[in-house]
Amino acid sequence: MKSGNLLKVILVLLVAAAIFALGQYAGMTGRTVQLTNVAAAGQAGAPERAAAPVTDPAGTAPHRYAYYPGTEELGKEEIRLIALGTGMPLARRSQAATCWLVELGNGDKFLFDIGTGSNANLNALMIPFDFTKKIFLTHLHTDHWGDLPGLWAGGWTAGRTSALEIWGPTGAREDMGTKYAIENFLKAYNWDNMTRLANLPSAPGKINVHEFDFKGENQVVYEENGVIIRSWPAIHAGDGAVSYALYWKGLKVVIGGDSMPNTWYTQYALDADVAIHEAFLTPEQLWRLYNQAPATAIGVGTYVHTPPQAFGKIMSTIRPRLAIAYHFFNEADTVLEVGEYIRETYDGPLTLAEDNLVWNITRDEINVRTVISPDEAWSVAGPVAPPPPDRTVPDQLSKWSLDHRWDISDVSAKMVQEFKAKHNLK
Ligand SMILES: [Zn+2]
Numbered sequence: 001m002k003s004g005n006l007l008k009v010i011l012v013l014l015v016a017a018a019i020f021a022l023g024q025y026a027g028m029t030g031r032t033v034q035l036t037n038v039a040a041a042g043q044a045g046a047p048e049r050a051a052a053p054v055t056d057p058a059g060t061a062p063h064r065y066a067y068y069p070g071t072e073e074l075g076k077e078e079i080r081l082i083a084l085g086t087g088m089p090l091a092r093r094s095q096a097a098t099c100w101l102v103e104l105g106n107g108d109k110f111l112f113d114i115g116t117g118s119n120a121n122l123n124a125l126m127i128p129f130d131f132t133k134k135i136f137l138t139h140l141h142t143d144h145w146g147d148l149p150g151l152w153a154g155g156w157t158a159g160r161t162s163a164l165e166i167w168g169p170t171g172a173r174e175d176m177g178t179k180y181a182i183e184n185f186l187k188a189y190n191w192d193n194m195t196r197l198a199n200l201p202s203a204p205g206k207i208n209v210h211e212f213d214f215k216g217e218n219q220v221v222y223e224e225n226g227v228i229i230r231s232w233p234a235i236h237a238g239d240g241a242v243s244y245a246l247y248w249k250g251l252k253v254v255i256g257g258d259s260m261p262n263t264w265y266t267q268y269a270l271d272a273d274v275a276i277h278e279a280f281l282t283p284e285q286l287w288r289l290y291n292q293a294p295a296t297a298i299g300v301g302t303y304v305h306t307p308p309q310a311f312g313k314i315m316s317t318i319r320p321r322l323a324i325a326y327h328f329f330n331e332a333d334t335v336l337e338v339g340e341y342i343r344e345t346y347d348g349p350l351t352l353a354e355d356n357l358v359w360n361i362t363r364d365e366i367n368v369r370t371v372i373s374p375d376e377a378w379s380v381a382g383p384v385a386p387p388p389p390d391r392t393v394p395d396q397l398s399k400w401s402l403d404h405r406w407d408i409s410d411v412s413a414k415m416v417q418e419f420k421a422k423h424n425l426k
């Protein structure tokens, strides 16, 4: 072995020991317990990541264990999966409700669910809003689409130039489907919509719905640019929930949504490179920490959702390259128990998800790291400049309101004049 290689191996071992020590510490504090067998970032053979490598006269360290958005180009056949929400309907500052971003090496980006609180994590990635327009909803619980208002109106105010595109299932009845939900979402937000239409360009305020039959089994619901997305039914609280699988360049990522264990998932999630499925809080945790009545906790934890042991059994059956468990509050008081129950029935590669984890997926390996993103993110300009307002509706302020306006525009006149001159505005 060349001395350079020997140094490399020693460094890798040192780093592995550090990760292990960190894992032990995290295990104690409960901050991050990943219980993962996946190639840890930094393992020999892992690609270089995140800015420049750390060097020392003794050699060069492997890549860092963090992902800084905007610093890494994906490989031509590489997928980046980011957890933007992994928790519960009662969204926390530390853990939003469900949202996954899938980015492909060809530039395509897809959001799967946009649950309560997740929009802030998405915004912190500083991806232009024109790049995050394609949203696939697994079902219509608020913890899976509760932050649509923020993405819709927030992106509209911050430079998106065209409509959101939403894919989602029908329901058992017309008024339980995605089309009905979005049409009535816009009705509920009519004041918001009308007042923005009077002042902003109109196109980005639109939402196009692509509704498909929730009963379709492994049906193609999206096919473009070499990407295929299929759906199949999930069994969750009411008819009309689905799971998805994204296929691209021989890779397969399954986004389970919410479901009790079902035979569609074990059939169609087979051969997944990454399989996401819920693993819920235990009934005991739901009762003790989530303030549910015992009868509610046992129903929600074992009938509406999938308990951790059942998650393990599912993953033992489909044997993905990596299993990701989500939909529980991942913290000191819960994570060891959830993890131990999963390990009763599954011994394969596993991440117990929390927000702002990122997985890089290629045919050769799957790495998991933490996303380091700013608390104070701004909107980033895309290739298309936002157009001026087209005022498709008139000013929503009546003469009655305007008659009571206190005209003190003289105090801002200089600023207004300078800005207009700079941008050639009348
Ligand atoms: Zn749900």
Ligand SMILES: [Zn+2]
Pocket (backbone or CB within 6 Å): 098, 141, 143, 144, 258, 327
């Ligand atoms: Zn849910």
